[in-house]
Amino acid sequence: MAAPHNALMHVPVLLREVLTYLDCKPGEVIVDATLGTAGHSQAILEQIIPGGKLICIDRDTDSIAVARERLQSYGDSVIFCHGNFADIDRHLSQLNIAGVDGMLFDFGISSFQLRDPSRGLSFQEEGPLDMRLDRTQEFTAKELVNSWGQEEIAVIIKEFGQERWCNRIARAIVEARKIRLFETTTELEEVVFRAVPAKFRHYRIHPATRTFQAIRIAVNCELDSISQALGKSIGLLHSGARICAISFHSLEDRIVKHTFRDFARQGLLEILTRKPVEPAEEEVHENPQSRSSKLRAAERV
Numbered sequence: 001m002a003a004p005h006n007a008l009m010h011v012p013v014l015l016r017e018v019l020t021y022l023d024c025k026p027g028e029v030i031v032d033a034t035l036g037t038a039g040h041s042q043a044i045l046e047q048i049i050p051g052g053k054l055i056c057i058d059r060d061t062d063s064i065a066v067a068r069e070r071l072q073s074y075g076d077s078v079i080f081c082h083g084n085f086a087d088i089d090r091h092l093s094q095l096n097i098a099g100v101d102g103m104l105f106d107f108g109i110s111s112f113q114l115r116d117p118s119r120g121l122s123f124q125e126e127g128p129l130d131m132r133l134d135r136t137q138e139f140t141a142k143e144l145v146n147s148w149g150q151e152e153i154a155v156i157i158k159e160f161g162q163e164r165w166c167n168r169i170a171r172a173i174v175e176a177r178k179i180r181l182f183e184t185t186t187e188l189e190e191v192v193f194r195a196v197p198a199k200f201r202h203y204r205i206h207p208a209t210r211t212f213q214a215i216r217i218a219v220n221c222e223l224d225s226i227s228q229a230l231g232k233s234i235g236l237l238h239s240g241a242r243i244c245a246i247s248f249h250s251l252e253d254r255i256v257k258h259t260f261r262d263f264a265r266q267g268l269l270e271i272l273t274r275k276p277v278e279p280a281e282e283e284v285h286e287n288p289q290s291r292s293s294k295l296r297a298a299e300r301v
Contacts (some may be wrong), residue, residue, distance in 0.1 A: 001215040006276065008046060011039060011286075011287045011289070011290075012036075012039030012040045012106070012131060013044070013106070013108065013246060013287065013289070014246060014283070014293055014295045015039070015043055015294045016039060016279065017242050017277050017295055018104060018295065019043060019044070019047065019190065020240050020264070021244050021272060021273070021295070021297035022102045022104060022244055022297075023102075023242060024044055024047040024048050024052070025047070025048065025052075025101075026048055026049060026050055026051055026052055026099070026213065027049070027050070027052050028048050028052050028053075028100075028101035028102045029052065029053045029054075029055070029097065029101050030044055030048055030052065030054050030055070030100060030102040030103070030104070030170060031055045031056075031057065031088070031100050031102070031103045031104070031236075032044060032054060032055070032056045032057070032090070032102060032104050033052075033057045033085040033088060033103060033104065033105045033229065033233075034085060034104070034105055034106040034107065034108075034158060035056040035057060035058035035064060035067050035080070036063050036067070036106065036108075036110045036112070037063055037066045037067055037070065037110055037112050037175075037207070038056070038066070038067035038070045038071050038228065039301035040069060040104055040106060040223075041056055042070065042071060042208070043055060043078060043159075044104070045071065045074050045078060046159070048077070048197065049074065049077055051110060052147060053077060053078075053079065054074075054077060054078045054079070055056065055079050055081065055091070055092065055100070055151060056071075056078060056079065056080050056081065056100065057081045057082075057083060057085050057088065057091055057096065058080075058081075058082065059084055059085075059133045059134035059220075060113065060133055060134060060135070061082055061135065061136070061154055062112075062113075062116075062135075062215075063112065063113070063207070064080050064082055065111065065177065067080070067092075070081060078182070079095065081094075081095075083134075084134070084225055085105065085229045086224070086226075086228040086229045086232075088229050088232055088233055088236065089232045089235075092236060095236065099234075099237065099238045099241075100236055100238065100241060101237075101238055101241045101280055102237075102241050102242050102243070102244075103233055103236075103237065103241075103243045103244070104241075104243075104244050104245075104246075105226075105229065105230070105243075105244070105245040105246065106246040107226060107244075107245070107246060107247050107248060107252045108248045108289075108293065109121060109133075109216075109217040109221070110247065111289065113133070117185075117293065118130070119131070119132075119213075119214060120140075120141060120184075120185050120198055122185065122212070123185045123186060123188070123189035123206075123208055123212060125185075126184050126185060126186040127184065127185050128142065128183065128184060128185075129141040129142035129145060129183065129184060129185060129187075129188060130142065130186035131212075131215060131216045131219045132219060132220065133220045133221070134220070137220075139219060140188065140219065141188075141215050141216070141219050142182060143184065144215060144218060144219060145173055145177070145188060145215065146177055146181045146182055146184050146286060147175075150170045150171055150173075150174045151170070153173055153174070154166045154169075154170035154171075154224065155167075155213050156214050156215070156217070156218045157169055157210070157214045157215075157216075159214070160213065160214035160215075160217040160218060160223070160251065161210035161211055161213050161217075162210060162251075163211060163214065165196050165197070165200070165207075165208040166266050168195045168196070168197075169191075169192050169195045169211055170195070171195070172191050172194065173188070173195075174190075174191070174227075176191045185212075186206070187301055188212075189208045189212075192207060192208040192211045193206075193207050193208055194214065195207075199203065210299075213249070213269070217251075220280075222252075223251060223252070223255060225301040226252060226256070227255055227259070230242055230243075230245070230255065230256065230259040230260075231259065233299070234263050234268055234269060236301065237300035238301065239300055240299065240300060241273070241299070241300045242298070242299050242300070243269075243297065243298050243299075243300070244295060244297045245295070245296050245297075246293055246294065246295050247276075247293070247294050247296075248292050248293055248294075253276060253294050253296070256262060256296050257276075257296060260296060260298045263298070264298070266270030267301060268300065268301055269298040269299065269300060269301060270298060270299045270301055271281050271296075271298045272297040272298055272299055273296045273297045273298075274295035275296065276296050277294065277295040277296075277297075278293065278294055278295075279291070279293055
């Protein structure tokens with residue numbers, strides 16, 4: 001059975017560059033720590049078969065279901081793990097795998113997830129204030145915006161959204177919920193929009209974009225997960241194995257850059273990308289979502 005059309009619409013970013021830097025070979029064991037709908041995974045599998053194994057990790061059971069259909073022809077060459085990539089050491093231990101030949105992290109949210117209103121990741125369509133990447137998790141965006149204090153909300157909007165109007169937005173959220181608790185994405189979007197001064201409401205980026213990003217990051221502990229995963233991953237790479245990480249905003253990229261540098265100073269990594277690799281103009285034209293992507297790669301010494 002073919003994967004749903006909307007799932008196939010998610011195009012893997014920097015695919016050619018990922019394959020070049022990972023430099024996979026038949027028989028190798030590779031980890032795709034952010035499976036999504038398997039765009040990168042399928043291309044990697046073509047390089048490691050016959051004899052290779054691809055370990056696929058994702059927090060989202062819906063994405064795993066789509067990927068499982070898409071990759072079913074590869075049989076036991078692919079293994080699926082549901083969970084957070086921050087637990088990459090536990091996932092591999094449960095499979096009795098002590099070391100691997102390569103790893104890929106793609107920190108982007110897939111269009112498959114963004115287009116599903118029931119997930120509440122976007123304010124383009126009305127949906128519940130959810131934002132969980134793992135739906136087995138209890139904590140949601142609804143709980144955050146309706147129960148966290150004004151200062152706590154302002155801090156995450158400033159730190160995770162890099163939003164200059166964080167205090168105004170946090171105050172507006174707290175005032176609005178006194179009248180009625182938030183239930184939907186559009187209710188939150190409207191309050192954020194009104195909180196931003198009128199002359200700043202019609203820039204290229206919608207006024208609620210950074211706030212939604214910040215709340216999503218907080219709900220899913222995304223930056224902590226990246227730090228934990230990268231810190232654990234280096235010790236799981238065989239000598240000569242490569243690790244690639246694709247970031248979509250400066251907070252993610254900063255973690256990758258500093259983690260790779262720290263391990264390079266310890267003599268454990270050789271950094272392969274002096275500067276982050278960005279998509280070519282042709283790719284950005286064909287896939288606008290790739291515009292902000294940055295790839296960094298390193299090799300285990």
